[in-house]
Amino acid sequence: MNLVSFLGAIEIGFVFALVALGVYLSFRILNFPDLTVDGSFPLGAAVAATLIIDGVDPYLATGLAIVAGMLAGLVTAILNLRFGILHLLASILTMIALYSVNLRIMGRPNLALITEPTVLTPFEGLGISGLYLKPLFGAVVIAVVALLLGWFLITEYGLGMRATGANPRMARAQGIATAKVTATGMALSNGLVALGGALFAQMNGFADITIGTGTIVVGLAAVIAGEAIFRVRGVVMAVAACIFGSIVYRLAIAFALNADYLGLTSADLNLVTAVLVALALILPGARNPFKALLARRNGVNGGGGGA
Template sequence: MSALAVSGAIEAGLLFSLVALAVYLSFRVLNFPDLTVDGSFPLGAAATAVAIVNGIDPFVATAIGTVAGAAAGYVAGFLNVRFRILNLLAGILTMVALYSINLRVMGRPNISLYDHSTIFTPFEGVLDLGVWTNSAILLVIALAMKFLVDWFLATQVGLALRASGENPTMARAQSVDNNRMTLVGMTLSNGLVGLAGSLFAQSQGVADVSMGIGTIVIGLAALIIGETLLGPVRVVWATLGCLIGAVLYRFFIAAALSAGFLGIQAQDLNLVTAVVVAVAVILSQARRRLRLRLWPKLLGLLPRRQTQEG
């Protein structure tokens, strides 16, 4: 693989690590199977692209894209909380509706940003890292979001969110409003997705209405790979696993597409994705089974406390 291909894989991995963090919040913490991601990702890109084209500062435009994604997550959560629509169906309905909304926002299927300034533009002359400039900026952003998620989940609201997802009945007994936690979790999760879409559009120089297809699969793949490597026990390690898993996932995809002897072409991307996710799930389950087998044996090796009868 060339340096350009490696930097591109790392850049894409860091971008999708934000999606992995969002999937961790919704799937693991909140226990909400959210498919809104495939719609909120291009929504963040579309809102940012329209704002930049209309002369708004790129940093403000990025914030607009983030808020747009958060609004989409709130809608999905509201459908579930207010109208008791199944969480999976609420995400699907929101995702389907967002396709038309994204077309309305952009006014056309795609918007080019090649002749406009982005948040990466001010740093190009300062960092002067060549093909690694965007990767360095995205690394800082990804780490910042990782530490922000760690901090939030350690706050009182974050602990209530975790309790609501882990055991809603017990959380309700502790005066936690589960409906409110659902709205908070979905808003924050899709806010991260909107930020990822915004940065992706600025990095690639284009916002497209179909760019969100398969985003949820990528986020799940990164999450599962990270959990396989580091384990999902502690929040700090789980969020770090999201970053590492996303980068490794994109690196695997780039390596597979670059290996000419395998005969893999660009149209095989979805097949490669499915294989990578399946392998990650199998390895995760194998690791869990191995741990369950070894733990009783390790306990059996511990010396038993001798009891004396007086």
């Protein structure tokens, strides 16, 4: 794997770390299986790209993309909380609807941003090569988001959100408005995902209706990989694990696709993804033969001493 592929994987890893954080909020904190992210990721890209082409400031366009993602998360929450639709089905309905919404926003299946100003434009005059500028910008953004999210989850409201996901009945008994907290969490989750989509479009120079396909799998892979590596304890560590897991996942994908002896191509991306996610799920629970042997040996020695 050459330097370009390595830095490209780091750049995409930072972008999808935002997706991982959003997935962590919905799946882990709120215990809400949410497939809306497959629609809110391209929604963020579509809103940002369309507004930038129309002459809107890239930073304002990115902010409005976040708002659009939050609204998408609210729709899913309302379908579940107000109308009693199963959370998984509610998110699927929103995701399907967003496909048409994204097409309406863009007016066509894809938009090009190569000649348009982006959030990176103010920094291009610093003399930093674009090869390094994008990963550095992504690192700064994800660091700010991670600090804010980590702080939020240890505030009183954040603790209420964690309690809602862990035990809604007990949370309600403690006076927590679980419906409002859940809706807020879903909005934040999809807002983060939409931010990832907006940055993806601006860093790669295009927005496409299909870029959201499999986003939920990528987000889950990052969360699971990070938790498997870090053995997470506490939300602050979990936030860091999501970011690290996203980068590791992207590096593993890049290594697999660039390893000539494996004979893999970009067409095998979904296969590689499935294998990596399966390994991340299997390995933490796999039995360690050396640990088992040591335990048996200690048991035998302890039994002999007692006799």
